[in-house]
Each structure stands twice: as C-alpha cells, then as structure tokens.
Amino acid sequence: MKVSAKTEKEINIDPAYLQSLLRRIVPSKCLQLLLWDCSPLGKNKEESSVYRVSCTVLDNDREQNYALILKILKPDSARNQVDHYYYWKREALVYYSGILNLLPSGIRAPLCHAVEEYPDENVWIWLEDIAFESIQSNWLFTHMCKISYLLGKYNGAYITGNPLPNESFLCHTWMRSWVEVCAAYAKPIEEQKVIWDSCLIDFIGKSSMWELYHNNRNRVNSLLETLELLPRVFAHQDVHWDNIFIEKLNGSDSLIAIDWQFASISGVGEELGRMFGYALLKKKVPVNKVEEYKEELFLNYMQGLRDVGWDGNSKLARFGFTASSSLRFIMVIDKLISNLEKDDRINQKEKSRHLLLVTQALLKLAEESWSLRSQII
Structure with missing residues (x-):
C-alpha cells in the first residue's frame, strides 16, 4: 500500500x-x-x-x-444542538x-x-468525487442570475407539491440561530457606539447611519418571527462559489450542491438572501451595483418559482430575500467596529471602507424588509 x-x-x-x-x-x-x-x-x-x-x-x-x-x-x-444553525x-x-x-x-x-x-x-x-474543475465558474453576474433562477426552481418545488423532509436534525429556525450566535459574539451596542463615534469623526452621516442601525437592531426579532411564517422550503443555506456548481443535463442547466451542513427548513427567499448577503460581503456583488444585482437576481429567483408553478404573493419571497440578506448587518457592523479599533494601515482603511459601504447597503435592505413586513402580515 x-x-x-x-x-x-x-x-x-x-x-x-x-x-x-x-x-x-x-x-x-x-x-x-x-x-x-x-x-x-x-x-x-x-x-x-x-x-x-x-x-x-x-x-x-x-x-x-x-x-x-x-x-x-x-x-x-x-x-451539539440540533437547532443550532451549524449542528x-x-x-x-x-x-x-x-x-x-x-x-x-x-x-x-x-x-x-x-x-x-x-x-x-x-x-x-x-x-x-466530482470533477468540479471542469464546471467551476468565476461567479460573474450572468452566472449568478442562472444560479438564482435554479434556486427558485429548487425552493419552489417544495411549495408546489414536493414533501418537505421531516428529519429532526434539520434546523427549522436557521436564521434565528445564526443571528443569536452573531449577536453573542458581537460587542455590546454601548461599546460599539463609543468606537463608532471616536473612529468615524470625519464620516458625514455617521449619526443618521447609527440611528438606522439602532432602529433595525430593535426590529430583529420581529423580522425573524415573520421569516418563520413564510411558506417553507428545504434549503441548502450555504450557496456560494465553492459549494454550488452548474452542469448541463440533457441540454439544460442543473445544480450540483456540496457542503450540506446548513441544511434547513426555511422560508421562501431565504436561500437567495443568504447567497446575496455573503456575496456582497466577499465582493462578488460590487457595492456600487447593489441595486442592479439585487433586482436582477430576485427577478430570476421569482421566475424559477413561477416556472415550477408557484402562483403565491411575490412579496412573501421578496421579504424572505431582503430580510435574510439584511440581517447580515449584525455581523458586518461588528466586523467594521473591530476593524476600526485596529491601526490605520492603508489596507485596514480600505477594508473599513468596504465594510462601511456593505453596512449601508444592508441597512437599506433592512428598511425595505421592514416596509414589506407591514404589507404581508
């Protein structure tokens, strides 16, 4: 041997x-x-x-x-708990x-x-062993649109007839568990405010942005409660460039998904929101093109839902998408706060600028999800 x-x-x-x-x-x-x-x-x-x-x-x-x-x-x-998002x-x-x-x-x-x-x-x-090298993609905009469409078809299958798996080890409150873990690791909001004020002296609009953050922190539980009322789907919940690939089967695009550690029963739209928020943080979604990417990816996801026969209210999926992507602000703003505490090397400043822009985009999404919530509950 x-x-x-x-x-x-x-x-x-x-x-x-x-x-x-x-x-x-x-x-x-x-x-x-x-x-x-x-x-x-x-x-x-x-x-x-x-x-x-x-x-x-x-x-x-x-x-x-x-x-x-x-x-x-x-x-x-x-x-070691089955309801932990990362059991x-x-x-x-x-x-x-x-x-x-x-x-x-x-x-x-x-x-x-x-x-x-x-x-x-x-x-x-x-x-x-799958030869992913032959189907690996750079996750350009057109590729992300295809992924979004196929995710819509995948999720939509469960709200148009496919039975949901009922195994006890699947997480039924994935987003809530993830938020709770992130909040537990984050600095207390009072400490965050001190660092925010002392390190963003020259940042125009820092007061209004902090107020927006503070308001949305108070809304988190309500957003989570509404997410848990959405039509349920079996979700992968970890869609990104290392985990999801497109292959051709009988001339049509199809997904291969690996790393199922986050598998959950989640709300419609959450799968796309998780993908979008992570891609934004990792610069796969350019911060100066958030609106364009957001709208096109959601349209493709909705088309996937429609193509498998779901005729439900699109605002339900829109809320799932915007709420789950926006809740990433809890982790991102703590990353920003921690980064601001470090020295002012050029690369640290650049990283802080990116995190600041991502935070702004996520808080805008949080405002949209809050507005949608009043329309669907």
Whole structure:
C-alpha cells in the first residue's frame, strides 16, 4: 500500500475497509486494491477536514483508477444542538438519511458511499468525487442570475407539491440561530457606539447611519418571527462559489450542491438572501451595483418559482430575500467596529471602507424588509 507519511499521521485509513468500500461502488467480486494515496483538499478546519483518496485497483487483470472524497467531521460541544444553525453532525446525518436522493429535478448532491462514526466521535463521510474543475465558474453576474433562477426552481418545488423532509436534525429556525450566535459574539451596542463615534469623526452621516442601525437592531426579532411564517422550503443555506456548481443535463442547466451542513427548513427567499448577503460581503456583488444585482437576481429567483408553478404573493419571497440578506448587518457592523479599533494601515482603511459601504447597503435592505413586513402580515 502507498500512503504519504504526513497523511498517515493525520488519518488512519484501513486498507481492508477501503477495498470493501470500493467493492460496494464497483460491482466486481474480483476487485483488489493495489495502492492508494490521500491528499488534503483545501485547509483543514477546526470543525472538519476534506481529502481526496485516489486508488489503483486490479479488476479482472486490468488496473483501473478510482477516487473518493473523504470528509471528516469533528465533534464540537458548542454546536451539539440540533437547532443550532451549524449542528456539527448535521451533514453526516443528511447524507446518511438519504434525503438528498429525493431532491427535485434540477439539483443533485454527490453520491454518498458510506457514513462511519469512530470511537473518537469523529464522523467520516465517503462521497463521490466530482470533477468540479471542469464546471467551476468565476461567479460573474450572468452566472449568478442562472444560479438564482435554479434556486427558485429548487425552493419552489417544495411549495408546489414536493414533501418537505421531516428529519429532526434539520434546523427549522436557521436564521434565528445564526443571528443569536452573531449577536453573542458581537460587542455590546454601548461599546460599539463609543468606537463608532471616536473612529468615524470625519464620516458625514455617521449619526443618521447609527440611528438606522439602532432602529433595525430593535426590529430583529420581529423580522425573524415573520421569516418563520413564510411558506417553507428545504434549503441548502450555504450557496456560494465553492459549494454550488452548474452542469448541463440533457441540454439544460442543473445544480450540483456540496457542503450540506446548513441544511434547513426555511422560508421562501431565504436561500437567495443568504447567497446575496455573503456575496456582497466577499465582493462578488460590487457595492456600487447593489441595486442592479439585487433586482436582477430576485427577478430570476421569482421566475424559477413561477416556472415550477408557484402562483403565491411575490412579496412573501421578496421579504424572505431582503430580510435574510439584511440581517447580515449584525455581523458586518461588528466586523467594521473591530476593524476600526485596529491601526490605520492603508489596507485596514480600505477594508473599513468596504465594510462601511456593505453596512449601508444592508441597512437599506433592512428598511425595505421592514416596509414589506407591514404589507404581508
């Protein structure tokens, strides 16, 4: 057997188990594992690590190559509640349950070959290796519009007949949990105000912007309560350039989604709002084109909903979109406050300027969602 020394120290894969796993995948009783290698994908995180396991096998006197993805989830007592937005075990349970095999047409997840729990409580998920390199995208505007449309079709399937999964490990209050965690980590608002006033002396409009922030902080619970009354969909809740890809199936665009750790039962529009808010923070949505992106992405999402037969009030989806994207201001403004406390290097100033502009855009979205709320409740 071949395995790098570095990988062997990190993980201990039993060759006999690996061969038995390959025999489940490849219908051949003669298959024999000759050698294998394991290489990390991306950076190992505190909560998980991902590897590509490349294998060479002998099958009826012919050598063949196969690759599997191994994702290892690590236990975390701080995320050990099923209603936590990032319940540490959720992705393994989602794959093990088989609910991803019942996704509506137009979206799929990698095939899951096995889920194993070990004495150290780590959970190993063995997944299909998909050649994402050939379908990777730069997430330009036109690509984001396609994603939005396909998300609308995916979400819309659940409000036009597809049964919602009812497994207990799915989060039913995802946005509320995320907001609570962000608020718990944020500085108290009194401390934020002191830093705001002392560091934004020359910022024109700082008082009115702070007042807008303060008002919307007081509205958060009402927005969350209304989000939880929206038509329910099965949501991925982590849509971004590393997790969602477009492939062609029978000449039509279709989604491949990985990383299902945030899987939830959420309100219509939340999926798009989560995507938009994150893309704005990460500069995939230019801050000087927020309105253009916002309107086009929502129109595409609505078209997806309509094309699978949903004829409901578009303001419900609009509220889900604007409220869930705007609530990111809780995290972003705390990032801004923390950044303002640091030294005034040029790159720090540039980062603060970006966070300030993102905060303005999110607060504007929060105002829109508050106005919509009065129209739908």
